[in-house]
Amino acid sequence: MVFKIAWRNIGRNKRRTAITAASIFFAVLFSVASESLNRGVFDGMIDSTVSFYVGYIQVLKKGYWEDRTLEESFEMDEKLTSVLNNVDGVDDVVPRLESFALASFGKITKSALVIGIDPQKEDALTGLAGRLIKGGTYLQKDDKEVMITSGLAEKLNISVNDTIILISQGYHGVNAANRYRVKGLISFGSPELNSKLIYLPLSAAQDFYGAENLITSLVLDVKDKNTSDLALQSLEKSIDYQTYDIIDWKDMMPEIIKMKEIKESSNKIVMFVLYLIIAFGVFGVILMMTKERKFEFGVLLSIGMSRVKLAFTIWLETVFLGFVGAIFGLVISYGLMYYLSVNPIVVTGDMAETYAKFGIEPLLPASVDLDIFITQALNVFVLTTLLAIYPCLAIWKMKAVDAMRA
Amino acid sequence: MARFQASKYILMKNVITVKGVTKIYNPDTIPVHALRGVDLQIGEGEFTALVGPSGSGKTTLLNIIGGLDDASDGSVIINEQDIAKLSDSQTIEFRKQNIGFVFQAYNLIPVLTAKENVEFVMLLQGASQSDRDARVKELMSAVGLSDHLDRRPSQLSGGQQQRVAVARALASKPMFVLADEPTANLDSKSTADLLDIMAKLNKEENITFLFSTHDQRVIDRARRVVNLDDGAVISDKTIE
Numbered sequence: 001m002v003f004k005i006a007w008r009n010i011g012r013n014k015r016r017t018a019i020t021a022a023s024i025f026f027a028v029l030f031s032v033a034s035e036s037l038n039r040g041v042f043d044g045m046i047d048s049t050v051s052f053y054v055g056y057i058q059v060l061k062k063g064y065w066e067d068r069t070l071e072e073s074f075e076m077d078e079k080l081t082s083v084l085n086n087v088d089g090v091d092d093v094v095p096r097l098e099s100f101a102l103a104s105f106g107k108i109t110k111s112a113l114v115i116g117i118d119p120q121k122e123d124a125l126t127g128l129a130g131r132l133i134k135g136g137t138y139l140q141k142d143d144k145e146v147m148i149t150s151g152l153a154e155k156l157n158i159s160v161n162d163t164i165i166l167i168s169q170g171y172h173g174v175n176a177a178n179r180y181r182v183k184g185l186i187s188f189g190s191p192e193l194n195s196k197l198i199y200l201p202l203s204a205a206q207d208f209y210g211a212e213n214l215i216t217s218l219v220l221d222v223k224d225k226n227t228s229d230l231a232l233q234s235l236e237k238s239i240d241y242q243t244y245d246i247i248d249w250k251d252m253m254p255e256i257i258k259m260k261e262i263k264e265s266s267n268k269i270v271m272f273v274l275y276l277i278i279a280f281g282v283f284g285v286i287l288m289m290t291k292e293r294k295f296e297f298g299v300l301l302s303i304g305m306s307r308v309k310l311a312f313t314i315w316l317e318t319v320f321l322g323f324v325g326a327i328f329g330l331v332i333s334y335g336l337m338y339y340l341s342v343n344p345i346v347v348t349g350d351m352a353e354t355y356a357k358f359g360i361e362p363l364l365p366a367s368v369d370l371d372i373f374i375t376q377a378l379n380v381f382v383l384t385t386l387l388a389i390y391p392c393l394a395i396w397k398m399k400a401v402d403a404m405r406a
Numbered sequence: 407m408a409r410f411q412a413s414k415y416i417l418m419k420n421v422i423t424v425k426g427v428t429k430i431y432n433p434d435t436i437p438v439h440a441l442r443g444v445d446l447q448i449g450e451g452e453f454t455a456l457v458g459p460s461g462s463g464k465t466t467l468l469n470i471i472g473g474l475d476d477a478s479d480g481s482v483i484i485n486e487q488d489i490a491k492l493s494d495s496q497t498i499e500f501r502k503q504n505i506g507f508v509f510q511a512y513n514l515i516p517v518l519t520a521k522e523n524v525e526f527v528m529l530l531q532g533a534s535q536s537d538r539d540a541r542v543k544e545l546m547s548a549v550g551l552s553d554h555l556d557r558r559p560s561q562l563s564g565g566q567q568q569r570v571a572v573a574r575a576l577a578s579k580p581m582f583v584l585a586d587e588p589t590a591n592l593d594s595k596s597t598a599d600l601l602d603i604m605a606k607l608n609k610e611e612n613i614t615f616l617f618s619t620h621d622q623r624v625i626d627r628a629r630r631v632v633n634l635d636d637g638a639v640i641s642d643k644t645i646e
Contacts, residue, residue: 001529008517299513302474304502401474
């Protein structure tokens with residue numbers, strides 16, 4: 001009977017039910033939207049940065065990450081690439097040979113980061129060919145030419161078809177010096193990357209550094225960071241940790257993780273304020289309901305319904321409402337966030353320029369990670385059930401005769 | 407006559423004994439004396455009207471007898487139990503088992519049907535489904551609403567709602583029924599019907615009724631009339 005009364009009471013005052021359920025529904029919607037957009041933006045930022053350059057996972061020779069010298073390079077081993085290619089979630093394995101060099105054109109010399117790449121694989125991983133500007137063409141595997149970033153080209157005052165001279169120290173200390181025609185200029189949003197990169201085909205880079213068949217990293221081409229976590233778990237079983245280090249995007253970009261943590265902390269404050277507003281909204285409705293039904297509670301107490309049963313009935317009623325509101329909020333917010341994940345909000349004006357400056361697409365995508373929806377719906381539901389304690393307390397202290405006099 | 411009445415009271419078991427009940431509202435600020443040392447005994451099977459002008463203390467006395475309010479002084483003994491000595495939960499339990507209430511505004515549970523309203527107190531008492539069904543059938547028949555079992559209060563007239571309220575008050579087989587202005591919101595026909603039903607239940611099932619009322623039609627049907635004024639009993643007449 002208690003369940004029957006609670007359930008039927010929901011349909012009794014449709015306006016009150018609608019207001020309560022709508023408060024809960026909007027609470028779920030707003031909290032989900034806030035969390036989903038926040039996470040979506042960061043995921044987008046991480047995806048952009050990762051896909052521009054570092055990749056989600058790199059396999060390195062043990063010790064390379066700390067020293068970053070060619071002495072810590074390793075042989076490109078068919079067996080290793082085959083093992084890595086067979087890891088769940090890994091689409092391809094992309095080799096790189098990275099080291100520093102002095103780049104010179106005319107009287108200007110600048111330091112640069114030289115990256116030897118497999119052009120096709122690198123393009124598949126980072127979309128490098130799409131970054132070409134000023135009429136150059138993309139590298140081919142057997143080219144003896146370079147592509148340089150526009151920022152560095154500007155510093156050197158060099159352009160396509162000019163010849164750049166590279167000087168460095170190669171593998172085991174050999175002298176490395178050669179000249180290359182600039183085949184194309186590429187542009188990165190990140191000013192830091194844009195001011196120092198020179199791309200060479202892998203074989204040309206190995207020749208230059210005297211590092212035949214050596215590479216400094218194997219970048220694993222995985223779809224996204226969730227796949228990357230799964231791939232990492234599989235890698236733990238198949239890689240010799242005495243010889244290799246596995247570095248994932250979190251290790252490679254600690255500053256983004258830190259930024260994300262700071263943003264999440266500030267978002268917690270925003271969420272707290274949001275929950276506070278939500279709580280006051282829902283509490284207002286519950287308070288109104290308690291006042292409106294004081295007389296009825298008095299009658300029920302006077303005809304012999306125990307306070308515990310009455311309080312439980314009213315609590316249950318609010319919980320039913322909370323549940324219905326939370327479910328609606330969950331379903332509608334999922335639909336809305338899914339739409340925003342497929343059709344992100346486009347950032348315009350100064351904000352868009354700032355995004356572009358850091359190489360991030362000027363979009364605000366929403367995340368549709370299920371945990372966001374479930375957590376927020378649960379939070380609001382729990383908040384509602386806690387607020388539903390108020391009428392219980394009111395009933396506990398209520399004197400039937402006073403309530404019926406109200 | 408007086409001797410005859412005295413012997414009648416001796417034969418009749420007292421259900422309610424009110425001894426020197428005083429009620430003072432706002433004792434610490436502006437005291438309002440609602441009851442001033444009321445003494446009253448109600449015997450089993452009585453059909454008593456508590457009458458008096460507004461503010462005379464009728465409802466306050468009913469509330470104190472029903473354990474809904476506390477007396478400032480004095481005691482109410484129901485079937486040898488001083489109700490002031492019961493805890494809050496014991497008082498609620500005591501009301502559930504022993505007292506039926508009929509309110510001026512019917513106060514049925516709007517989301518329950520007539521049948522469910524009547525069986526509600528029995529459910530609280532833990533009665534079985536078969537006992538509940540039998541009692542509901544019996545009471546709804548007694549109040550002439552056998553064919554309205556599945557209607558909600560909003561689908562019943564005021565008179566019908568009050569008859570359901572009487573059936574609800576009797577469902578738990580209480581020792582007595584307290585009715586606070588039960589006909590105040592009813593038209594003449596509904597009042598007459600309700601009084602017929604209550605009088606019949608009183609006569610045939612020996613159910614004790616105590617009303618508070620202004621309504622002359624109710625007073626005319628009562629077999630005892632207790633007149634209150636300014637919180638005190640000023641007359642107590644048994645009508646033969």
